Amino acid sequence: MADSNPHFMNGVPELLILQVLREREMYGYELVEEIHRRSGTVISIGEGVVYPVLHGLERSGALASRRVKVNGRSRVYYALTPQGAARLEGLSDSWSRLSDAIRLVMTGAAHA
Amino acid sequence: MADSNPHFMNGVPELLILQVLREREMYGYELVEEIHRRSGTVISIGEGVVYPVLHGLERSGALASRRVKVNGRSRVYYALTPQGAARLEGLSDSWSRLSDAIRLVMTGAAHA
DNA sequence: GTATTATGCCTTGAACTTCGAGGTATAAGG
DNA sequence: CCTTATACCTCGAAGTTCAAGGCATAATAC
Numbered sequence: 617m618a619d620s621n622p623h624f625m626n627g628v629p630e631l632l633i634l635q636v637l638r639e640r641e642m643y644g645y646e647l648v649e650e651i652h653r654r655s656g657t658v659i660s661i662g663e664g665v666v667y668p669v670l671h672g673l674e675r676s677g678a679l680a681s682r683r684v685k686v687n688g689r690s691r692v693y694y695a696l697t698p699q700g701a702a703r704l705e706g707l708s709d710s711w712s713r714l715s716d717a718i719r720l721v722m723t724g725a726a727h728a
Numbered sequence: 729m730a731d732s733n734p735h736f737m738n739g740v741p742e743l744l745i746l747q748v749l750r751e752r753e754m755y756g757y758e759l760v761e762e763i764h765r766r767s768g769t770v771i772s773i774g775e776g777v778v779y780p781v782l783h784g785l786e787r788s789g790a791l792a793s794r795r796v797k798v799n800g801r802s803r804v805y806y807a808l809t810p811q812g813a814a815r816l817e818g819l820s821d822s823w824s825r826l827s828d829a830i831r832l833v834m835t836g837a838a839h840a
Numbered sequence: 841g842t843a844t845t846a847t848g849c850c851t852t853g854a855a856c857t858t859c860g861a862g863g864t865a866t867a868a869g870g
Numbered sequence: 871c872c873t874t875a876t877a878c879c880t881c882g883a884a885g886t887t888c889a890a891g892g893c894a895t896a897a898t899a900c
Binding site: 626643645646663664667668671687689690691 | 876877878879880881886887
């Protein structure tokens with residue numbers, strides 16, 4: 617009964633993928649499980665989201681990939697490039713700013 | 729130089745609109761400014777977003793509207809219904825769960 | 841007197857994401 | 871054999887946000 621994450625997911629997959637890849641290189645299938653696990657099973661990215669994001673990030677130079685054969689199965693490992701690190705920093709900042717701003721509105725801040 | 733809010737806005741307008749309307753009834757134009765102000769000018773919803781959301785929420789029974797004439801100008805005030813309050817609660821919870829989960833991933837949580 | 845700004849409502853099309861389902865293939869286990 | 875787990879991928883539907891623009895009244899500026 618894994619509920620999907622509705623409503624607030626825009627841009628989140630890209631942010632989390634970059635963050636996790638900053639720590640070590642991983643392949644798509646692994647990312648899905650790692651993010652699910654580390655989020656306390658709250659976030660389920662799904663392969664239909666991971667692979668397009670991965671390809672887009674590689675195309676834009678944020679990630680570099682290498683194919684590896686493991687037990688006859690083929691894996692594509694992705695690693696952060698310097699551009700990817702910069703992109704992560706930007707996304708991370710804009711996420712922080714947004715979630716802070718939302719907290720302000722939700723707690724009924726008096727004025728700016 | 730009003731920057732737009734990119735990447736992480738999915739579902740946020742609806743959440744904030746419901747939250748602000750829980751405190752008092754308001755009209756569309758006013759909501760845009762109130763949210764912008766209370767967010768510390770970080771969030772700019774835009775009329776092209778506010779009106780469709782307002783109409784959708786009314787159609788689904790979360791809001792009730794009434795027209796008011798003020799100085800010859802016509803305003804449409806929106807107020808939260810009980811259904812709207814329930815919807816707000818649900819959205820607010822799912823926002824909290826998501827932002828907590830993201831924080832877990834971003835801070836490199838050990839495991840579930 | 842007329843032009844511009846501020847108020848206030850609204851719609852439209854493009855662009856982007858996520859989602860869900862499905863397709864391919866190898867390896868292991870019952 | 872047949873199902874499950876691993877691992878890659880694509881596609882179409884659905885839903886949002888965004889930018890731009892249109893309409894109308896009132897107040898201010900020139």
